[in-house]
Amino acid sequence: MDEDVQRLEDQRERLYQQLSAFGDFRLGTISETHTRCGKKNCTCADKSHPGHIRYLWNATRLGKSMAQHLRLGPEMEQVFGQIEEGHRFQKWYREALELNEKICRLRPVPEVEDKKGITALKKKLLRRFLLKRREKLKA
Numbered sequence: 001m002d003e004d005v006q007r008l009e010d011q012r013e014r015l016y017q018q019l020s021a022f023g024d025f026r027l028g029t030i031s032e033t034h035t036r037c038g039k040k041n042c043t044c045a046d047k048s049h050p051g052h053i054r055y056l057w058n059a060t061r062l063g064k065s066m067a068q069h070l071r072l073g074p075e076m077e078q079v080f081g082q083i084e085e086g087h088r089f090q091k092w093y094r095e096a097l098e099l100n101e102k103i104c105r106l107r108p109v110p111e112v113e114d115k116k117g118i119t120a121l122k123k124k125l126l127r128r129f130l131l132k133r134r135e136k137l138k139a
């Protein structure tokens with residue numbers, strides 16, 4: 001095997017070993033919002049009061065937004081940690097993708113001896129390619 005591929009595969013193996021060490025993770029951000037509780041005798045009933053501060057975790061995935069109220073204290077600290085872990089996972093994912101793309105490009109193409117096999121393969125691939133292109137036009 002190509003020495004470069006071997007070296008990259010070793011690197012990938014080491015990277016994959018890190019995967020099980022990840023703790024709970026999520027993505028998103030923590031923001032604050034101001035709300036009025038609605039109680040007539042509360043300080044927030046005064047118009048000059050900015051309202052009670054509430055902390056929110058927000059994330060958007062596939063166009064769908066998610067939110068969770070967070071209590072200031074251990075809960076918020078935990079979520080900060082989970083988001084940091086999420087960023088570490090994103091970094092891990094980018095490294096894994098980059099490594100795999102390098103390996104993919106260096107991997108030798110399998111030899112096909114039989115000529116009939118090659119012709120059938122070309123037809124199959126062409127069908128697949130045309131089908132993909134048709135799907136793209138529909139979208």
Ligand SMILES: [Zn+2]
Pocket residue numbers: 036037038039042043044045052
């Ligand atoms: Zn209030």
